[in-house]
Amino acid sequence: MSAQKTPVFFLGATGYLGGSVLARLLEHPAASSYEITALVRSQEKAKKLEPFGVKTAIGTIQDLDLLEKLASEAHIVFSIINADDDPHIQAILRGLKKRHATGDLPILIHTSGTGVFLSHANGLHGDAVVFDDNKPEQFEALPHEALHRSVDELVIAADKEGYAKTYIILPSTIFGTPSNALTKAGIQNTHSIQLPFLIKASIGRGQGGVVGKGAAKWNYVSNADTAELFVAVFNGVTTPNNTVPHGREGLFIGENGVFAWSEVGNAIAKALYEAGKGKSPEATTFTSEELTKYFGSEFVGNLIAGSNCIGLATRSKALGWTPKNTKEDLIASVKVEVDAILKEQASQ
Ligand SMILES: NC(=O)c1ccc[n+]([C@@H]2O[C@H](COP(=O)([O-])OP(=O)(O)OC[C@H]3O[C@@H](n4cnc5c(N)ncnc54)[C@H](OP(=O)(O)O)[C@@H]3O)[C@@H](O)[C@H]2O)c1
CATH class of the missing domain: 3.90.25 (UDP-galactose 4-epimerase; domain 1)
Structure with a gap:
């Protein structure tokens, strides 16, 4: 009898960043121990993903009941889809809370962005406060209205409440043209923002x-390096004695x-x-x-x-x-x- 696979819910599989992360997970040495379900918006993309052994659910981030259900069935959720939409992350968190009620402590790896601490300069100067991902107090001092911040606050609150362990990745300006199995299959967007x-x-x-x-x-950070950052977090949090900082301290900037x-x-x-x-x-x-x-x-x-x-x-x-x-x-x-x-x- 084969061991039960760990269920993973993946949002953003067809995206510029999410596709690269998924491609790395599919070639991970432990790939066969995970069952990945990806949210996609079309049958066409679902059909292209399935040969990679990825299960799919057709829907959008506006389908809140679906997101809640899929999250409630997952031990690990990757959200690489939208850093500014409260309702969909609230639905995912409701799902994770249900999951926790079954005796699991699920994991959420969420994507925010360094835009959370951008400051206006109208292109006139380069002076800015430097934000260190090792200093959560800098982020806590940001206004609720800052870009991405309301979603980050919801994610961190879930960790504080104790029903999920949360990790937030904050990429900066991502560059580079990804080339992997998913781009070759025409599944993944290859352009940044x-x-x-x-x-x-x-x-x-x-x-x-x-x-x-x-x-x-x-x-700046390259697409490939950003995908490796997700893998580094994933490897850390899936080791039996996971000591990766989480919640308010679980912030990981992508920059080089x-x-x-x-x-x-x-x-x-x-x-x-x-x-x-x-x-x-x-x-x-x-x-x-x-x-x-x-x-x-x-x-x-x-x-x-x-x-x-x-x-x-x-x-x-x-x-x-x-x-x-x-x-x-x-x-x-x-x-x-x-x-x-x-x-x-x-x-x-
Ligand atoms: N690229 C950067 O430089 C950068 C830097 C920092 C942070 N980020 C953050 O990283 C995340 C991913 O960015 P990205 O560059 O990978 O964007 P992207 O290439 O536009 O990918 C977005 C993903 O979300 C899906 N999607 C969009 N709207 C949806 C909806 N309503 N319902 C379901 N799926 C939907 C897209 O699916 P379809 O294939 O169906 O369109 C795609 O899989 C975002 O939160 C972004 O803010 C990106």
Whole structure:
């Protein structure tokens, strides 16, 4: 008789980040001891995932009863889907509470983002308080209204109440084009969020752009390194004598250094110039009208590519996580992303 498999509920299997994490779990040495159920939005994606031995449930994060049921059946939940939606995380937590009532102490590995501590700079300077993932008091001092914070608070409260052990991963600007079994099967989104936003705005105006002086700074981390951070947390929390900090202390930043938005803006300008789609190889400042046109509003443009957001992955690295991809890789990835987006747009 085969041993019972540990049930895992996975949200975000088809996403840029979630797909890479799932691909790593599928090739994990202990993969055969887990039964993974993934939430997907279409039959088509379900059909593509099933050959990988992944069970699927069709639904959205608005299907709260379904989320509660699936979470109640799982020992481990990965949520890599939405860092700002309270109702769906509340449904997952209700499910985990039910699970706890059956005698289990379930695990939630949730994805937030370093945007929780971003500060506005309109691209004019790079001075910011550095947030250390080893200092939970810094995060507790953040306002409830900060990006991602309300969801993080709900997750941490569940741990405090004692019905789940919770771990929050906070990636910074994720870059790089994932390549794994799920991308090859056409299941996973291969584009990140911030850089493509900036690239599309730059293509739209025919010139690489920056917000303000491009002086604001964020951390970067590659898609592959971020997936390894999830694996490091997963390995830690699934060892029999799990000592990984959880709850208010279970915060794990994904970063491998700092970049200025001018560095990325200039790389976009150069790539566009080389492709014959940009006027100059040096970035110029987005006008107010351009910010509104390409980012939805000046505020959003300033937030996405003109804010500061600097953290330290102290606790993540204490787990043994060793990110490999550097700023050179980030800058090199810009051209790849620019060319991919130009190609996509040309084929539409
Ligand atoms: N990318 C970054 O740089 C970055 C940095 C920090 C934090 N994060 C956070 O990481 C999480 C994942 O981001 P990502 O870059 O992987 O995003 P993504 O590529 O857009 O993936 C989002 C995932 O959520 C699914 N999804 C979206 N809306 C849904 C809904 N209503 N119901 C069910 N499924 C839904 C998508 O499924 P479909 O395939 O059906 O669309 C996809 O699997 C987010 O919370 C994001 O804020 C990302």
